[in-house]
Amino acid sequence: MARAxxxxxxxxxxxxxxxxxxxxxxxxxxxxxxxxxxxxxxMYSHIRNVRDLRTKVxxxxxxELAERAAAALAGRSGKDALVAFANAYRDYAREHPGRYAxxxxxxxxxxxxxxxxxxxxxxxxxxxxGYDLPEPAxxxxxxxxxxxxxxxxxxxxxxxxSHSQAxxxxxxxxxxxxxxxxxxxxxxx
Amino acid sequence: MARAxxxxxxxxxxxxxxxxxxxxxxxxxxxxxxxxxxxxxxMYSHIRNVRDLRTKVxxxxxxELAERAAAALAGRSGKDALVAFANAYRDYAREHPGRYAxxxxxxxxxxxxxxxxxxxxxxxxxxxxGYDLPEPAxxxxxxxxxxxxxxxxxxxxxxxxSHSQAxxxxxxxxxxxxxxxxxxxxxxx
DNA sequence: ATCCTTTCTTAGGAGGTCTAGGCAAATGCT
DNA sequence: AGCATTTGCCTAGACCTCCTAAGAAAGGAT
Numbered sequence: 001m002a003r004a005x006x007x008x009x010x011x012x013x014x015x016x017x018x019x020x021x022x023x024x025x026x027x028x029x030x031x032x033x034x035x036x037x038x039x040x041x042x043m044y045s046h047i048r049n050v051r052d053l054r055t056k057v058x059x060x061x062x063x064e065l066a067e068r069a070a071a072a073l074a075g076r077s078g079k080d081a082l083v084a085f086a087n088a089y090r091d092y093a094r095e096h097p098g099r100y101a102x103x104x105x106x107x108x109x110x111x112x113x114x115x116x117x118x119x120x121x122x123x124x125x126x127x128x129x130g131y132d133l134p135e136p137a138x139x140x141x142x143x144x145x146x147x148x149x150x151x152x153x154x155x156x157x158x159x160x161x162s163h164s165q166a167x168x169x170x171x172x173x174x175x176x177x178x179x180x181x182x183x184x185x186x187x188x189x
Numbered sequence: 190m191a192r193a194x195x196x197x198x199x200x201x202x203x204x205x206x207x208x209x210x211x212x213x214x215x216x217x218x219x220x221x222x223x224x225x226x227x228x229x230x231x232m233y234s235h236i237r238n239v240r241d242l243r244t245k246v247x248x249x250x251x252x253e254l255a256e257r258a259a260a261a262l263a264g265r266s267g268k269d270a271l272v273a274f275a276n277a278y279r280d281y282a283r284e285h286p287g288r289y290a291x292x293x294x295x296x297x298x299x300x301x302x303x304x305x306x307x308x309x310x311x312x313x314x315x316x317x318x319g320y321d322l323p324e325p326a327x328x329x330x331x332x333x334x335x336x337x338x339x340x341x342x343x344x345x346x347x348x349x350x351s352h353s354q355a356x357x358x359x360x361x362x363x364x365x366x367x368x369x370x371x372x373x374x375x376x377x378x
Numbered sequence: 379a380t381c382c383t384t385t386c387t388t389a390g391g392a393g394g395t396c397t398a399g400g401c402a403a404a405t406g407c408t
Numbered sequence: 409a410g411c412a413t414t415t416g417c418c419t420a421g422a423c424c425t426c427c428t429a430a431g432a433a434a435g436g437a438t
Contacts, residue, residue: 025214104343136358136359136362137362139359140359140362140363140366141366143340143341143344143359143363144337144341144363144366144367146340146344147336147337147338147339147340147341147344148333148336148337148340149336149340150336150339150340150343151332151335151336151337151338151339151340152332152333152336154293154339155332155335155336169325170325170328170329170332173325173326173329173375174329174332174333176375177329177330177333177370177374177375178333178370180370180373180374180375181366181367181369181370184369184373185366185369186362186365186366186368186369
């Protein structure tokens with residue numbers, strides 16, 4: 001009857017690790033409890049329900065991703081920044097597939113979750129500073145970039161982490177294409 | 190003890206409808222059985238397991254989406270084709286959120302599922318015909334477009350179907366940007 | 379009419395979510 | 409140090425989902 005020392009911090013990290021191992025959708029209260037050597041009912045002192053648990057993992061992942069993006073952008077601009085940012089995004093998804101899947105978890109608008117989500121967007125805006133886009137083009141570009149990154153990464157991870165030369169080359173060429181796009185952004189019409 | 194007349198066809202369609210109502214991830218064998226007025230165990234004469242059920246819905250949705258894309262592309266080329274294709278994609282996701290979510294379901298490589306999935310890609314290639322891209326640029330462009338469409342659509346549906354003027358305008362401007370990109374696709378380096 | 383296949387049933391095990399009520403350990407108060 | 413309170417964990421249990429096994433009934437084939 002000694003205490004297992006479960007805290008929300010440790011619990012969230014364990015859940016994130018578990019997600020990377022067995023997939024985000026398989027992160028369950030029971031499995032997590034087993035990992036700590038306690039009963040599932042005990043978990044409910046720390047979390048409200050499964051959704052709450054997944055939300056915590058999502059916020060953790062969004063925060064980590066924003067930090068990596070910030071590190072990648074430091075001291076870079078223009079295409080350098082674009083490539084560094086994109087690779088940070090892609091590498092994170094590869095190293096932490098479960099955490100990355102968690103970033104796609106739909107969190108409800110309230111809760112402090114908004115903070116982690118917006119930090120993510122702000123990094124993308126920082127990336128765009130080098131391209132000198134006016135509003136509203138900047139907002140459009142943020143959406144386009146997120147759309148592209150996510151789409152590409154999810155196609156890739158769905159394909160079984162092939163990490164082939166062909167895919168790498170395609171990725172690099174698409175970054176070239178995006179760079180061209182950002183430099184020639186249509187001003188009107 | 191009369192027969193409920195469940196067939197794989199009807200079952201798949203009912204599951205797809207259910208997905209649109211309550212979300213793809215909530216499509217459950219039990220819920221589906223309730224809808225037909227039979228026990229959950231009866232379902233297993235028609236499907237192998239939950240994964241099989243979801244796969245069937247995914248194939249249905251991919252097929253429908255490919256049909257819509259084909260209809261949108263008929264008689265169009267260049268930017269007209271791009272806009273029509275993109276709108277077909279987006280409209281489908283809006284009208285059938287559950288089915289659209291199903292198109293993101295990761296199906297295992299075997300099974301006839303591959304057919305429906307590739308039809309989807311072929312439509313995107315047809316769209317690109319008007320831009321006259323050589324290989325491998327064409328493959329890259331397919332990925333970029335899928336990435337963008339999916340990312341944008343999922344951001345939008347996650348945001349609660351706001352369908353605001355601002356989002357519509359952003360969408361239109363991003364299509365402009367993509368058109369510019371496809372016309373100025375970087376030939377090398 | 380009889381057999382065969384398909385569809386549906388009941389029964390039940392395994393495992394997941396979550397609540398209620400309770401005991402014991404850790405912490406805070408005086 | 410002694411006490412009360414909070415907190416962490418427990419058992420028990422209701423309810424849901426997935427899925428299998430064994431058998432009954434419906435419908436078609438011969």
